[in-house]
Amino acid sequence: MTGDGGAGHVIEAQPHRRILSLWLCDLALDRWRLAQGLKRGEGADAQPLVLIADTAHGPRITAVNRAAAEEGACVGTMLADARTLCPHIVTAPADPAGDRAFLEKLAVWALRWGPWTALDAPDGLLVDVTAVAHLFGGEAGLLEDVQTSFAHRGLTVRAAIAPTAGAAWAVSHFGYHFAGPRSAIIGPQDDLASRLSDLPVAALRLDDAVLTTLRRLGLKRLGQLTVIEADEENRKEVGRDALQRRFRNRKSPASNPLIRLDQILGKVPEPLLPVIPQRMPLVQRRLMEPIRHRSLLDQVLADLATDMARELDGKAQGARQLELGLWRVDGEVIIRRLELASATRDPAHICWLFAAKLDDVEAGFGIEIVRLRVSWAEPVELDQRDFEAAAKQHGTSLSACIDRLTVRLGEGAVTRPVPFASHIPERAQRWQKPLDPQPASQGELAFHKRPLKLLDHAERIAVLYATPDGYPKRFRWRGIVHEVSRVEGPERIAPEWWRERSTARLRDYYRIEDDRGRRYWIYRQGIVGDGRGGLPDWYLHGMCA
Numbered sequence: 001m002t003g004d005g006g007a008g009h010v011i012e013a014q015p016h017r018r019i020l021s022l023w024l025c026d027l028a029l030d031r032w033r034l035a036q037g038l039k040r041g042e043g044a045d046a047q048p049l050v051l052i053a054d055t056a057h058g059p060r061i062t063a064v065n066r067a068a069a070e071e072g073a074c075v076g077t078m079l080a081d082a083r084t085l086c087p088h089i090v091t092a093p094a095d096p097a098g099d100r101a102f103l104e105k106l107a108v109w110a111l112r113w114g115p116w117t118a119l120d121a122p123d124g125l126l127v128d129v130t131a132v133a134h135l136f137g138g139e140a141g142l143l144e145d146v147q148t149s150f151a152h153r154g155l156t157v158r159a160a161i162a163p164t165a166g167a168a169w170a171v172s173h174f175g176y177h178f179a180g181p182r183s184a185i186i187g188p189q190d191d192l193a194s195r196l197s198d199l200p201v202a203a204l205r206l207d208d209a210v211l212t213t214l215r216r217l218g219l220k221r222l223g224q225l226t227v228i229e230a231d232e233e234n235r236k237e238v239g240r241d242a243l244q245r246r247f248r249n250r251k252s253p254a255s256n257p258l259i260r261l262d263q264i265l266g267k268v269p270e271p272l273l274p275v276i277p278q279r280m281p282l283v284q285r286r287l288m289e290p291i292r293h294r295s296l297l298d299q300v301l302a303d304l305a306t307d308m309a310r311e312l313d314g315k316a317q318g319a320r321q322l323e324l325g326l327w328r329v330d331g332e333v334i335i336r337r338l339e340l341a342s343a344t345r346d347p348a349h350i351c352w353l354f355a356a357k358l359d360d361v362e363a364g365f366g367i368e369i370v371r372l373r374v375s376w377a378e379p380v381e382l383d384q385r386d387f388e389a390a391a392k393q394h395g396t397s398l399s400a401c402i403d404r405l406t407v408r409l410g411e412g413a414v415t416r417p418v419p420f421a422s423h424i425p426e427r428a429q430r431w432q433k434p435l436d437p438q439p440a441s442q443g444e445l446a447f448h449k450r451p452l453k454l455l456d457h458a459e460r461i462a463v464l465y466a467t468p469d470g471y472p473k474r475f476r477w478r479g480i481v482h483e484v485s486r487v488e489g490p491e492r493i494a495p496e497w498w499r500e501r502s503t504a505r506l507r508d509y510y511r512i513e514d515d516r517g518r519r520y521w522i523y524r525q526g527i528v529g530d531g532r533g534g535l536p537d538w539y540l541h542g543m544c545a
Contacts (some may be wrong), residue, residue, distance in 0.1 A: 016188070018139070020113060020127040021168035022146065023158045024103075027123040028063040030155045031102050032092055048086050051094040052079050062094045096122070107275040112149075113142065116274040118165075124172075126165050126272060133161075139185050160184040165272060166264035167192055170203035170222075192265050197223030204260040205253075213246075214257060225261055281311040281319075282373045290329050290366020294358070297326075297367065301354060304372040305347035312377065318343025321376035324354055326361065327369035334361055341406070342399035343378040349400055356407045423493050425454060425541060449511070451521040451542030458539040461522065471510045475522070477540050482520075486513040490524075505532050511544060519544035 024030070028051050048068035052059040059079040072085035082089055099122065107117045107125055113136075114127040129142060136142040139161050150157040160171035163186065171184055186195050196203070199222050201214045219225060225243070243258055250256040253263065253270075262268035283304050291297060301324070312318060320343050326334040336357045344350070405414045415431040422428050463472040464481070471487045488511040495504035505526035513519045521542035526533055 016130075017128060017163060018130045018133065018161055018188075019163070019165045019168045020129045020142070020146070021120070021160050021162070021165070021172040022110065022125040022127065022150075023120075023169075023172045024106075024123045024125075024150075024155055025158060026063070026065075026156045027103065028094060028099050029065055031095075031099060034154055048073065048089045050079070050082065050089060050091055052091050053094045053096070059091070062096075099123075104275065108277045111277075113146065118272040118274050120169065124169070126168070129161065143184060158184075160186075162186040163188055163192065164264055164266045165270055166205065166260065167196060167266075169205065170196055170199055170264060174199045174203045193223075196264065197221060201225070201257065204257055204264070206257055206260060207254050210247075210250075210255055210257060222261070222264075225257060280374050280377065281308060281315070281317075282371065283307040283311065284369060284371035287368050287370070290363075290368045292363040292366050297358065297361070297363075297370070298351070298355065300370050301358075301372075302347065302351050304370060305350045308350070308372055308374065309345045309347045312345040312374070312380075315377075316379060317377040318345050318380035319350070319374045319376070320378055321374065322350065322354075323373045323375055324357075325369075325371040325373070326367050327371075328363065328367055329365040332364070336361075337375075339406070339411075340399070341402040343380050344399070345380065349403070353403055353407050422496070424496060425450065425493075426458075451511075451544045454521075454542040455540070458523075458541040461538050461540050463538045471512065472522075472538065475538065477520075482514040482516075482518075484512050485515050487511070493523075503532050505530060505536075509541070 029049070032051065046067065048071050049065045050061045050068050050073055051063040053062050054060075057078065061073060061075055061077050061079060061082060064073045064075060068082075068086065068089060071089065073082040073089060079091065103119060103121070103123070103125070107119055110117045110125055110127050114129045114132055116128050118126040120126050129139075133139040133142050136145050143159050143161065146157065146159045158172045160168045160175060161184065162168035162171060167186055171186065175184060186192065201219055201222060202211055203222060206214075214220075247256045247258060250259075253259045259268065263270040285300050285304060287300070291300070308319070308322075320340050322338040322340075324336045324338070326336075328334070336354065338350075338353055338357065340353075402414060411433065415433060417429045418432055420428055420430045459477065462476040464474040464476060471489065472484060474481060474483055476482070490508035490510055493507045493509065495506060497504075507523045507525055508527070509521060509523040511519065511521055520540055521544060522538060522540050524536045524538055526536040528536065
C-alpha cells in the first residue's frame with residue numbers, strides 16, 4: 001500500500017535536479033492484456049479493441065489499440081459512433097480505479113532508479129534521478145535500463161530526462177513526434193528554451209479551453225511564447241505582456257500558460273508530492289510439521305495475534321483490517337479477511353473474531369504457513385486507566401459488540417444511523433454500514449429541538465378546533481381526543497424545491513402538551529390560501545419526553 005505524499009513532505013523540482021519522466025501511453029490497454037495473459041502483438045492486437053466507460057449519454061471510449069485506431073476509433077468518441085465505422089469492434093470495460101492502484105505499485109517499483117517518485121496521473125510517473133545516473137553508466141544507460149525493464153513487464157513507456165519536471169514531461173509526451181531524431185535527454189547546460197521551442201503548446205499541460213484560446217491567437221509552438229513578435233499592420237504587440245493581461249486572473253497553473261512556461265524553464269519551482277510506501281505490519285509462522293487440527297490452528301493464531309499486538313503497540317497503531325493467510329501443503333492458499341469497527345490491538349478480540357471465520361477451513365494434507373497481515377491501520381493514542389476499576393468492569397464495548405454482530409450476521413446486516421444534511425425530519429438521517437465513512441454534516445439538527453421519539457411515518461390527526469393560522473385546541477389521534485393546554489412554536493420548514501414538485505406545501509411544527517401532561521410534536525402541512533391545495537392537513541410526527 002502506498003501513500004501519495006500527504007504523509008510525507010513536498011519536494012520542489014529545482015533546475016539543478018535531474019527528473020525522469022515516464023509516460024505509460026497504453027497503461028489501461030497494457031494492464032488489460034496482463035489480466036488476460038496476453039502479450040503485445042498477440043491476438044488481442046490483431047482485432048480492433050477499445051475500453052469503454054459508462055456515461056449519461058451512453059458508453060464512451062477511453063482507450064484504443066492500434067487496430068481500432070486504424071479503423072477510425074479514437075479516445076473520447078461514443079461507442080455507437082465508433083461502431084458505424086467499425087461494426088466488428090471488440091469492447092472491454094475500463095477500470096480507472098484499478099489503473100490508479102496499478103500506477104501506485106509502479107511508483108514504488110520505480111524507486112530502483114531514484115530516491116523518490118511522484119505520480120503524474122493518470123498514466124505517468126516522475127522520478128528524481130539526480131546524481132544516480134552514473135550507477136547505470138550514464139543517463140543514456142539509465143533510459144535503456146528503463147525501456148528494458150518496462151518491456152520485460154509487458155508495458156509500453158516513453159522516458160525522458162530533463163532539469164525540470166515540466167521539461168521532462170514535455171519531451172516524453174511530445175518530443176518523440178515533434179523533436180525528430182533529438183535525444184530524450186536535455187543536459188544541465190543545454191538551453192531549455194531553444195530545445196523546447198519546436199514543441200506544441202500542448203506540452204505545457206494546460207486545460208483544453210486554454211489550448212483552444214492559444215491556437216485562436218495563433219500561438220502553436222512554445223517558441224512563440226518566449227519571443228515577442230510584432231504585427232506590422234496593426235502595430236499590436238503579441239507576446240508575454242499581452243498574455244499576462246489576458247490570463248492575469250488565472251491562478252491555477254493548468255489555466256495559465258505563463259506559469260507553466262516558467263515551471264518548464266525552472267524560473268518558478270513546481271512542488272511534487274512523493275509516493276511513500278507504507279510497510280504494514282506482518283507476522284507469520286513457518287511450521288516444522290503441517291497441522292490439520294483446529295486446536296493447533298487456534299494456538300498458532302493466538303501466537304500471531306500476540307506478535308501483531310506487539311508490532312502495533314510499538315508503532316502506536318491499531319488494526320482496522322486484518323488478513324489471515326493459510327498456505328496448505330498442496331499449494332492452495334486460504335485467505336480470511338476481517339474488518340473492525342474501530343482500531344484495536346487486543347489479541348483476544350482478534351482471535352475471537354477470526355474463530356468464526358475458520359469453521360469452514362479444509363486443511364487437506366496440512367497447513368504449513370500461517371500469516372497475519374494488517375492491511376489498514378490507524379493511530380491509537382496511549383491511555384492510562386485505573387487498574388482496579390478496570391478489573392471490576394465487566395461487559396463488552398460498543399465497537400467489540402459491532403464487530404461480533406458483523407461477523408455473526410454478515411456485513412450488510414448491521415447498520416447505524418448517521419446525520420444527513422436536510423431540514424426535513426424524516427430525511428435528516430440515513431442508515432449505513434459501521435465501517436463506511438460518515439458523510440459530512442452541516443449541523444442543522446444542532447440548532448433545532450427534536451422529539452425523543454420520531455415516528456417512521458407521520459400519522460394524520462383530526463383537528464376538532466383550531467385557531468386561524470395557529471395551533472389546534474383539540475385533536476383526535478388513534479381514537480383518543482386530546483385537549484391542548486400548552487404550545488411552543490411554530491417552526492416553519494420549507495420544502496426542498498430541488499427534489500420536490502412545485503406543489504409541495506411547507507410545514508409549521510408545534511411542540512404541544514395535552515391536559516394529561518403528554519407532549520407531542522405535530523405540524524400543519526400548508527397554510528390557507530397558499531394556492532397549493534385546499535385546507536391544510538395536520539399530522540403527528542413524534543413524541544417528546
